[in-house]
Amino acid sequence: MTTAIVDLYKPVKATLTRVIEESPSIKTFVLKPERNFSFKTGQFIELILEGIGEAPFTPSSSPLVEDELEVTIMKAGFVTEKIHNLNEGAVLGIRGPYGRGYPMNEMYGKEVLILGGGCGFAPIRSLIYNLEAEQDKIEKLTFCYGSKTPKDCIYKGYIDHLRSVKKFEVFRSVDKADASWDETEGVVTCLLDKININIANSVAVVVGPPIMMKFGVQKLLDMGYPENKIFLSMEKNMSCGLGKCGHCMMGKYFVCKDGPVFTYEEIKDQPDIWK
Amino acid sequence: MLSGLLKDYSIFAPIQNGDNVEYDPITPATTGNIIYNHPKPSSPLKTFFLPVRENIFTTSNYKKRIIIGCPACDLAALSILDEIYLNQDYMDPVYSKHRKNTILIGTDCHSINEHCHCTSYGFNPWPEENADIILTEIGENIILKIISEKGQEFKDQHISLIQEANTKDHQIINDLREKTVKKLNEKNTDLPDYTITGELIAQSSENIWKKYSETCVSCGACSAICPTCSCFLFIERPEFEKVRSLDTCQYPGFERVAAGEDPLRPLEKRFRNRYMCKYVWKPQKFHSKACTGCGRCIEACIGKINKNDLFRELKQNLTVEA
Ligand code: SF4
Ligand code: SF4
Ligand code: FES
Numbered sequence: 001m002t003t004a005i006v007d008l009y010k011p012v013k014a015t016l017t018r019v020i021e022e023s024p025s026i027k028t029f030v031l032k033p034e035r036n037f038s039f040k041t042g043q044f045i046e047l048i049l050e051g052i053g054e055a056p057f058t059p060s061s062s063p064l065v066e067d068e069l070e071v072t073i074m075k076a077g078f079v080t081e082k083i084h085n086l087n088e089g090a091v092l093g094i095r096g097p098y099g100r101g102y103p104m105n106e107m108y109g110k111e112v113l114i115l116g117g118g119c120g121f122a123p124i125r126s127l128i129y130n131l132e133a134e135q136d137k138i139e140k141l142t143f144c145y146g147s148k149t150p151k152d153c154i155y156k157g158y159i160d161h162l163r164s165v166k167k168f169e170v171f172r173s174v175d176k177a178d179a180s181w182d183e184t185e186g187v188v189t190c191l192l193d194k195i196n197i198n199i200a201n202s203v204a205v206v207v208g209p210p211i212m213m214k215f216g217v218q219k220l221l222d223m224g225y226p227e228n229k230i231f232l233s234m235e236k237n238m239s240c241g242l243g244k245c246g247h248c249m250m251g252k253y254f255v256c257k258d259g260p261v262f263t264y265e266e267i268k269d270q271p272d273i274w275k
Numbered sequence: 276m277l278s279g280l281l282k283d284y285s286i287f288a289p290i291q292n293g294d295n296v297e298y299d300p301i302t303p304a305t306t307g308n309i310i311y312n313h314p315k316p317s318s319p320l321k322t323f324f325l326p327v328r329e330n331i332f333t334t335s336n337y338k339k340r341i342i343i344g345c346p347a348c349d350l351a352a353l354s355i356l357d358e359i360y361l362n363q364d365y366m367d368p369v370y371s372k373h374r375k376n377t378i379l380i381g382t383d384c385h386s387i388n389e390h391c392h393c394t395s396y397g398f399n400p401w402p403e404e405n406a407d408i409i410l411t412e413i414g415e416n417i418i419l420k421i422i423s424e425k426g427q428e429f430k431d432q433h434i435s436l437i438q439e440a441n442t443k444d445h446q447i448i449n450d451l452r453e454k455t456v457k458k459l460n461e462k463n464t465d466l467p468d469y470t471i472t473g474e475l476i477a478q479s480s481e482n483i484w485k486k487y488s489e490t491c492v493s494c495g496a497c498s499a500i501c502p503t504c505s506c507f508l509f510i511e512r513p514e515f516e517k518v519r520s521l522d523t524c525q526y527p528g529f530e531r532v533a534a535g536e537d538p539l540r541p542l543e544k545r546f547r548n549r550y551m552c553k554y555v556w557k558p559q560k561f562h563s564k565a566c567t568g569c570g571r572c573i574e575a576c577i578g579k580i581n582k583n584d585l586f587r588e589l590k591q592n593l594t595v596e597a
Binding site: 010013048050051053055074076077079080093210235236237239240242243245246247248249251252271272 | 332366368506507509511512513514522531534537538552560
């Protein structure tokens with residue numbers, strides 16, 4: 001892909017049209033770009049606060065929609081805090097999309113397993129939108145999602161919708177349940193004991209906090225998933241998005257350009273993959 | 276001749292500045308002070324292409340430039356910068372413009388600095404890549420060798436040849452080159468080469484990095500001054516403009532993600548990262564070497580850390596073990 005050079009670092013302006021409160025610390029921001037903006041699921045963008053800073057996010061909306069973009073953001077640092085304070089009507093910048101997204105081809109004809117935790121649901125949602133639109137091409141989708149407490153579960157309405165899709169199966173867990181919770185209690189990997197999947201004809205996607213990804217991958221390997229059928233979306237400190245600034249280096253890879261989606265096989269020998 | 280060129284070009288060349296030699300802007304008054312055939316100036320050549328700070332949307336610093344007196348190590352270092360910044364998929368428009376607008380006049384080194392070690396990493400102390408013209412001063416004479424098309428064009432437009440260099444001149448040039456190589460080799464006899472250094476670093480234990488990083492204060496001078504270090508950060512400005520500012524993995528927080536994880540938090544890991552990058556990871560990704568042996572990082576370190584002592588010790592340890 002060759003990008004017109006004048007555009008390389010130039011953002012597209014986007015207006016914030018809606019803010020959706022997902023949990024006490026997570027909000028979804030609906031953006032309307034000044035011109036159509038397309039991305040492939042799993043690719044990331046840089047979101048720019050004029051004069052303040054920028055930060056990388058993977059859109060949580062459908063890659064099939066080009067005139068609107070959703071980003072789900074957890075309040076975590078300086079830039080995300082500022083974004084959380086924004087009101088509708090604010091104008092932001094977006095650059096991208098960057099990197100290598102999910103290999104949809106690898107999923108066609110397969111039983112897709114997605115293992116997600118915490119804010120990992122945000123990028124996964126865009127993948128699930130994509131899979132829903134292409135459900136004829138896959139055998140089925142098994143989605144296992146874990147969060148800390150019932151309060152931290154995001155996209156509640158969307159989960160209900162997914163449960164109504166025939167080829168989709170959803171399993172959820174929380175680390176610590178309360179009276180309102182009637183699903184599984186425990187770490188997300190325990191959901192893998194409940195699923196029924198033909199591993200020989202399956203690919204797995206793992207997205208979430210590093211520690212969850214680490215144990216998730218371990219369990220999938222134990223279950224018999226080959227290393228090259230486990231896809232991971234890596235979170236690093238992406239800045240330029242173009243393989244130049246060096247902030248996202250993970251051993252021999254620029255995560256921004258070579259990833260952020262990798263197979264476990266590709267990255268297993270690189271340093272600090274779970275940090 | 277140089278004074279005439281000043282109309283159309285900004286010219287930079289090595290000038291003695293107190294104890295330092297720097298690539299300085301040349302004026303009609305200073306053309307006589309240029310030092311030829313000197314080892315590398317204090318600051319690296321890269322800063323002409325990746326300035327310490329630059330607004331990449333408004334930068335208008337595009338006057339044509341001539342840089343005289345670039346040693347081999349500085350010129351060779353541009354190769355990896357080119358691989359990164361002129362990458363086919365995403366060519367950096369600003370870097371590319373700076374590169375195109377600059378004529379590089381390389382020079383043979385007739386002397387060496389204390390920490391020069393180009394030959395240990397397979398580079399000769401005369402320009403073999405990226406120069407448009409090579410200049411050597413022999414006695415009263417300046418000998419030019421035209422290398423690139425750009426250099427040829429420049430010569431055709433601006434330089435009136437006095438006479439062709441003869442066999443004797445070539446002989447002198449070669450003798451001087453050999454002398455410099457000899458000096459470098461004698462100085463660095465026990466230094467492992469680039470590839471072996473990478474292997475040694477990859478296999479090394481944590482202790483040695485702890486030991487050598489004890490006096491590191493994370494000032495980042497080693498990277499700022501390194502002709503191949505190329506990392507940067509963006510500073511956002513009003514109107515969605517961006518300032519690119521050179522950055523380094525030696526600063527705390529370089530790899531920290533929003534959620535707080537920072538693989539390079541421990542000082543010794545951060546310190547080791549710079550060498551892993553140069554000798555282990557970049558070689559797996561790029562063709563050009565990520566250290567050209569200029570020795571600037573050793574000279575610039577206020578903690579008096581000498582990477583080459585470290586590498587010698589790694590080699591020593593290995594020999595002892597074996
Ligand atoms: S390292 Fe080699 S090329 Fe560089 S200044 Fe020293 S002698 Fe010259
Ligand atoms: S690492 Fe040191 S010796 Fe190597 S190119 Fe950089 S400054 Fe020069
Ligand atoms: S984000 Fe700049 S190199 Fe990857």
